[in-house]
Amino acid sequence: MDLRQLRYFAVLAEERHFGRAARRLSLSQPPLSHAIRQLEEELGATLFTRTSRQVALTPAGTALQREAKAILQRAADARVLVHDIACGRRGRLRIGFSGSTVYRGLSHILTAMRTEAPDIKVALREMNSAEQVEALLHDELDAGFVHLRERPEGLDGILFHAEPFVTCLPVGHPMAATPDPSETRLIDLQHEDFVLFSRTVSPDYYESILAICRTAGFLPRVRHEVRHWLTVAALVAHGAGVALVPQALAGSQLAGVVFLPIPPSPIQSETWCVWKASAPAPGILETFLPQVRAAMKDLHDRSLA
Incomplete structure (x- = not known):
């Protein structure tokens, strides 16, 4: 029993006439009659009673009609599902x-x-x-x-965003009162404790911040290394040190910290x-x-x- 036989059977069960069913299926009547006989032989059941004037479903045929509708609908649903997944319209990302x-x-x-x-x-x-x-x-x-x-x-990929680093300072820090970028000198932070993103978690970030400070004339005194940027900002807010963070973090609107721009640098957060x-x-x-x-x-x- 295959889907082609079930489709032929379903159309004949609806039309109750071999000629009309064959026309719907775009084939001649003999192939349709042959397919129905094959299906009956395979199932070991008579599906239709045939007279010169009409075709009627037997009880076995009525039972198969219900099942055939369900099977054909499931097959159609499966085709749509597979096509949608292949085209990227359905699935899990x-x-x-x-x-x-x-x-x-x-x-x-x-x-x-x-x-x-x-x-x-x-x-x-x-x-x-x-x-x-x-x-x-x-x-x-x-x-x-x-x-x-x-x-x-x-990996394949695209550069999604590049942005400068900014200083993250506790609200009461002396530099927080001078938000003019021209007055923000990183060298003024050389004696501060720094909170950095962990070197083991993100060596690129760690090295980027060291490179920015090195260009400014000092190496930061790294006191704390953490795994999340929000933890960096939270520690700064609680007075554990200062930090350089990606500019996007300024959008967090965290209480207790201020974010100040630094002089332009070719080293950015990518x-x-x-x-x-x-x-x-x-x-x-x-x-x-x-x-x-x-x-x-x-x-x-x-x-x-």
């Missing part, structure tokens, strides 16, 4: 991100995905950059937002949107990436405003 990505347009991307592809279920996993790279290479994520200075080997080079879900990525590019443009436009 696993996205890795770090906490600061929330302030870099991630919410806009998620809103756009809900609008453009409501049948794609987005699953977020908060992970640091190194963890995301490992997860992507082992097919545990479909895409990620990592903070690195270049695209990792084995966020890459990456995915495995041999991605297992290209259809979904083709739906996802236009939303990422739209968020990139929005971030760029806002930075120019």
